[in-house]
Amino acid sequence: MPTSPNARHQAQHRPFDILLCPLCHDRLKPVGQALRCPSRHSFDIARQGYAGLLAGNRRSTGVDTASMVQARTLFLQTGHYAPLARTLARLTAALCPPDSTVLDAGVGTGYYLAAVLKALPATVGLGLDTSPYALRRAARSHARAGAASWDIWQPFPVQSHAVDLVLNVFAPRNGPEFHRILQPSGALLIVTPTPQHLGELQRHLGLLSVDPAKEQRLRRTLSARFQPDHTEALKYVMTLTAQDIEAMSFMGPTARHINPDVLRRRIALLGTPFQATASFVVSVYRPR
Template sequence: MPPASAACLLCPVCRNSLGFSDAAGRTLGCPAGHRFDAAKQGYFNFLVGKGTVFEADTADMVAARFDFLSAGHYRPLAAAVADLAVPALAGGTPDMPGTVLDAGTGTGHYLRALLDRAALDRTPAAAIGMDISKFAIRRAAKLNPEAINLVGDVWQPLPVADDAVDVVTVVFAPRNAAEFARVLRPGGRLVIVTPRPGHLEEVAGRTGMLGIEPAKDERLAASLAGTFSALSAEDLDVPLLLSPGDVAQLALMGPAGHHLDRSALASLAAGLPPLTAVSARFRISVSEPLR
């Protein structure tokens, strides 16, 4: 059956409501006649118009992230995000479940953990995963077939109706505060994960990873000012023991992956010890929209 989350979708062309025109859930259409067919991997491409100025993650970057996350290195982070997000979905019913939008869903691992936690807690949940990289969404659609998976640009108007979702999760992804506030219901939750100073510092410099921006917390607060009220923030430290291959994947899967020299990275990894101790340091912030 088509996912329940389709009920809150808007056409990215004309902003009319979208619905499935087939029982299999393979074609979305609006009253104005715009149609979107699912790719063979199960996702929908909502990039329309002149396109985006942002560089989407490449196939190599996505493959590295998929393998790294599949190995479970960031599983404690995924569990912590689920712990904070799933309670906001409570109160839904199988016919009208609570809805989560995972903005910048990447390979879908964090959304998978959230949906698994919701099922364990017997909390009905519908989900939308959106990312600008078609390579990432292909992976996410396979990992989360019960979700609506979209290729889309978070900096454009989101293809979601006003007051339609209960939770927006943003894990190491861009933040469009005005649009997140628009699509969240009153009392909804915005859950954001950012790196803290010292994140991956044991390997970041050697591998060419980008450093943590100064005053990152202040920039986050400023970006949400006027649209969201802060509710909580908690720090999570995850100690990692990484193989040389893990370290290479970690470097390649992030923003620096667009520019890293693959052969130089492989040579560096080959010179690392069998295991390297690395500290992953996260901050998880929860806010609610101002109404």
């Protein structure tokens, strides 16, 4: 039976149930096309479905632009990162109880959050990100997904111990806030690229490389509040077209460091199809 418009509207509001007012820290409730607290602070829900919680001078650097988000959408649609999405869905299904809540910190377009929610029929997900261009897509990535604008480096406008799993894929990590919002029995699921990730393209195109000490630094940063529970390495070869390589190059930080025309000339010299390695570490942490 098709989902009624009213039921879909209610499903989209469910992820907002864990939100707090970023000004007075009281609970927010949906009122029409806004979220409001008892002190009458109000935050609009954009027509695309995400809640705008960033106010005043609360802005962060490095916000993904419209062109970066478009490039990411195009690349993810190719399916080259589908093995990673399937891995996250499998792990989350084993980690989360029925009717759970997932928070994706740095949700981007919602690609991975949607994959997780598809594997968990009774679970709702909330994504936080600073980019309005990404949030527009994240809010519509799944019927049980919600999205809100927020700077991951700041204290989250989320109730304490309200989340069963925090998902963090290629995004900043706020260990103290991850710990605060997680249930004591919850889990933190993090994805980081390894130094081998896209190594072939780094050499030819001058893409930003991955710090070899990244994984060790991650564990050290989280060690005061989290203990490692499970780690998986995921490595495979992608066969990329010139269009795939261009979209992948422009969807991340490299887009801010290389002139687009220079990058396109380098891609043209590669010869395609081109094989490149995808290499990730997927780690599960438990709160101490």
